[in-house]
Amino acid sequence: MTTRINLNGDIRQDAHISVFDHGFLFGDSVYEVISTHHGQLCFANEHLRRLRSSAQAISLDIPLSDEQMIEEIHKTVEAAGNPESYIRVVVTRGVGAMDIDPETCTQPNVLIFVKPALQYPAENYKDGINVALVSVKRNPKEALNPGIKTGNYLNNVLAKVEARKSGAADALMLNPTGQLTECTTSNFFFIRDQRLMTPSLNCGILSGITREVVLRLARENGVLVEEGEWPPDVLQNVEEAFITGTVKMIMPVTSLDGKPIGNGKPGPITKMMMRLYQDVLKSL
Numbered sequence: 698m699t700t701r702i703n704l705n706g707d708i709r710q711d712a713h714i715s716v717f718d719h720g721f722l723f724g725d726s727v728y729e730v731i732s733t734h735h736g737q738l739c740f741a742n743e744h745l746r747r748l749r750s751s752a753q754a755i756s757l758d759i760p761l762s763d764e765q766m767i768e769e770i771h772k773t774v775e776a777a778g779n780p781e782s783y784i785r786v787v788v789t790r791g792v793g794a795m796d797i798d799p800e801t802c803t804q805p806n807v808l809i810f811v812k813p814a815l816q817y818p819a820e821n822y823k824d825g826i827n828v829a830l831v832s833v834k835r836n837p838k839e840a841l842n843p844g845i846k847t848g849n850y851l852n853n854v855l856a857k858v859e860a861r862k863s864g865a866a867d868a869l870m871l872n873p874t875g876q877l878t879e880c881t882t883s884n885f886f887f888i889r890d891q892r893l894m895t896p897s898l899n900c901g902i903l904s905g906i907t908r909e910v911v912l913r914l915a916r917e918n919g920v921l922v923e924e925g926e927w928p929p930d931v932l933q934n935v936e937e938a939f940i941t942g943t944v945k946m947i948m949p950v951t952s953l954d955g956k957p958i959g960n961g962k963p964g965p966i967t968k969m970m971m972r973l974y975q976d977v978l979k980s981l
């Protein structure tokens with residue numbers, strides 16, 4: 698089980714970048730996390746598309762084409778040689794003056810981290826997790842748009858710290874107008890009146906790749922889907938809930954602020970979505 702890091706094409710066990718890189722100084726970077734299934738990259742095109750759109754949104758040029766990026770990812774995955782990989786692609790603004798202005802940063806750094814795949818405890822999937830509705834608000838779209846996957850995750854870090862203090866596994870955040878958004882590294886879904894509901898992109902969330910797959914699978918399998926803007930009260934009579942993300946896939950949420958959701962166990966629609974998602978991964 699090994700870690701390999703590709704820094705601008707050079708693959709090593711460890712890598713170092715300058716303390717003057719604006720990614721380090723200001724969180725001025727974009728990134729993606731890609732997983733593998735049976736050694737194959739999952740949804741690589743979707744991740745690279747989102748990386749490019751995040752970079753464009755912060756006026757950062759990615760110095761590699763998608764084909765070159767895929768080649769570098771494959772080389773790094775091969776060098777690490779793990780059965781399943783966790784892959785993090787980071788593009789930083791690069792080295793520049795100790796000044797917020799990115800003008801002096803002329804060469805972005807491209808890092809590809811490959812580690813053994815992360816495994817969440819099996820109980821998380823069998824029994825579900827407890828999520829806390831936290832006081833920390835998700836960044837508003839008009840400030841640091843959560844739709845851009847930047848390396849500036851302090852908003853989410855603060856939410857996670859608050860959730861941990863209350864003994865919850867993750868934090869569910871509202872936007873500044875009081876609507877549900879997402880968790881710290883995942884999208885949030887709930888089931889009410891047999892309908893699969895999730896905050897719309899308009900609320901200020903990341904357009905999760907797993908979220909998109911789940912919405913498509915639900916529609917294809919006759920589950921009614923609603924994307925909307927809701928206050929947290931909507932969660933009062935919820936039957937089921939789950940979160941989605943590349944690494945955790947679909948993880949049931951069985952309590953909110955310590956109070957059971959439905960009967961406190963993963964429900965039938967959640968289980969069905971988990972099964973359908975596994976089938977998609979198998980077919981990749």
Ligand SMILES: Cc1ncc(COP(=O)(O)O)c(C=O)c1O
Binds near residue numbers: 853880884
């Ligand atoms: C804030 C946030 N929301 C949602 C997600 C889930 O996105 P995806 O399904 O593309 O992994 C992530 C993943 O890192 C995230 O950081």
